[in-house]
Amino acid sequence: MLEPRDERPWGPRRIAGAVGVVLLLLAGLFAVAAGRAAVSCRKELHAAEGFLASGDLASALLAARHAAEWYVPLDGCSEVGLTLLDEVAAKADATGQGELALVALRSARTSIMLTRGLSTPHAERLPRLHAEIAARMAAERRLSGKAQPDDQARYLAQLDGYEARRPNPWLALAGSLGFVGWLGAVAGFAWFGLRADGSFVWKAALGWAGTALVLFCLWLTLVRYA
Numbered sequence: 001m002l003e004p005r006d007e008r009p010w011g012p013r014r015i016a017g018a019v020g021v022v023l024l025l026l027a028g029l030f031a032v033a034a035g036r037a038a039v040s041c042r043k044e045l046h047a048a049e050g051f052l053a054s055g056d057l058a059s060a061l062l063a064a065r066h067a068a069e070w071y072v073p074l075d076g077c078s079e080v081g082l083t084l085l086d087e088v089a090a091k092a093d094a095t096g097q098g099e100l101a102l103v104a105l106r107s108a109r110t111s112i113m114l115t116r117g118l119s120t121p122h123a124e125r126l127p128r129l130h131a132e133i134a135a136r137m138a139a140e141r142r143l144s145g146k147a148q149p150d151d152q153a154r155y156l157a158q159l160d161g162y163e164a165r166r167p168n169p170w171l172a173l174a175g176s177l178g179f180v181g182w183l184g185a186v187a188g189f190a191w192f193g194l195r196a197d198g199s200f201v202w203k204a205a206l207g208w209a210g211t212a213l214v215l216f217c218l219w220l221t222l223v224r225y226a
Contacts, residue, residue, distance in 0.1 A: 034072045041070035041077035048084050057097065061088045061104050068111035071121055078115065079122060082108050102136045105129055113162065118169045130159040168225075175222030178215050185212035 044067035051060035067081030085108040092101035109129045115121050138152035148154075185208055193205030 034075075037070045037072045038075055038077060041067050041072070041075070041081065044070065045077060045080055045084070048081070052084065052087060052091070057088055057092055057095075057100060061085065061100070061107060064088060064104075065107040065111055068108065069114050071115035073121075078111070082111065082122060082125060085111075098136070102133065102140075105133050105136070109133065109159075116166065116169075118173065126162075127160075130156055134159060171222050171225060175219055178219035178222055182212055182215040182219055185215055188212075 044063045048060050048063035048067060051057075051063060064081045064084035068078045068085060070081075071078040085104045089101040089104035089108075092098070092104060109126065112120065112122050112126060112129075120126075134152050134155035137155045138147070141147040141151050189205060189208035189212060193201055193208050195201060
């Protein structure tokens with residue numbers, strides 16, 4: 001026979017314990033994700049180095065790009081992947097594969113863009129990458145006979161404008177927290193607002209339902225304007 005639900009109000013110690021359990025679970029999930037990313041990055045690096053040594057530049061480019069995308073804070077593995085992409089570009093240039101060199105530079109930029117969060121990791125590499133990519137794109141236009149005098153400057157301005165086009169990271173973070181809070185409020189409504197027989201504990205039910213509604217609206221608003 002099921003025991004009746006404990007409907008005593010939660011005191012500060014009980015709430016602190018629940019928060020601690022949630023934080024431990026989140027820390028565990030982060031550790032698992034970070035560990036997988038670190039292992040995957042090193043696996044891709046090993047593959048990229050092998051392809052580079054054998055002269056298979058296209059495969060080396062792909063593996064190095066994957067390594068660069070496995071970014072973990074305080075781990076330098078993804079930066080090594082970016083360095084290998086620079087090596088691929090240099091070797092491609094040396095063997096007359098200019099298009100492959102441009103793909104390598106674009107891959108390095110894309111990898112940096114994909115790892116953006118509250119900040120942009122390896123942002124110090126972007127000015128050089130943007131300058132090289134813009135110069136090569138302008139050179140391609142000249143070869144096609146469709147060049148304009150301002151091609152390089154226009155391409156560079158488009159590449160440098162990434163910060164103005166990015167979502168607001170703080171609003172995105174607040175929106176994520178609002179969504180997590182909404183889930184918690186829905187769980188609180190189900191746990192504290194309902195008795196075992198399905199009837200409402202009206203005071204608790206209204207409080208949790210109101211909190212869930214506010215957090216849901218906040219989440220939608222922040223996602224809209226992030």
